[in-house]
Amino acid sequence: MIEMPDTLKFHFDVDGSDFSSAGEASVVVKKKLRQLGYPADIIRKVSIAMYEGEINMVIHANGGTAEVEIHENEIVIILSDHGPGIPDVNLAMQEGYSTARENIRVLGFGAGMGLPNMKKYTDYMKIDTKVGEGTTITMKVYL
């Protein structure tokens, strides 16, 4: 008899060199959660939060890694990068504040809604950041 693990884990390397591929990991996660039969509202919350984070990693940090852990009571998303870090987290959390350049805005992003949106769609969000070293964002959606 094969025992199912208590926790399902997925790892993604997010390529920071190609903006057109940004969001690929989130699409995969959305499909996996659908296959696993999670409710539509849970899937939407997880995938939007992760997508925003993935886009942020590509725009600001030249990519990074994304870990998704599916536990019995929660889905955990951990996004880590070695980018420039966030000097003022409170400022970055304000809707409309963005440091994205014009070349990103013409691609449809950089409206300063990424971090606020990640918080809005998750039940828990923690930002660990150090200027010059990088950022790790942990988000949880409770099941």
Next chain:
Amino acid sequence: MTVFAVRGRMEFALMKIHEIKEILGAELLCGDESMDSDVYSACCSDMMSDVLAYVKDQGVLITGLVNPQVIRTASMMDMICVVFVRSKTPSDEIIKLANDCGIVVMRSTLRAFEACGLLYTAGLSRLPGDRNA
């Protein structure tokens, strides 16, 4: 416009994807199998950040922005149809992605303002209680 649905006490219009195509005189680029799907509302934006922040149950995205993130954004928001206006032509890569995500893609020669106006006049409106999109 063929059907009205009721949510709470308010009635709102349902529109089929093929009706949207006809109203906009649009060219279908992929998703033929979903033409009988119903949508309740639409949104129009070239800013995917705003779509992610404000959209709530809109089934159609009208945009003049052409890149793969348009399709990924629509997919994240459970939208089922993307209309590229101003004759913007998506690449084969974008069409393949839309097919993978089960999203109908159309192209219209209309400007975004005209496309929105025609759909609104035909009965497609915002959802009751949705103040943001």
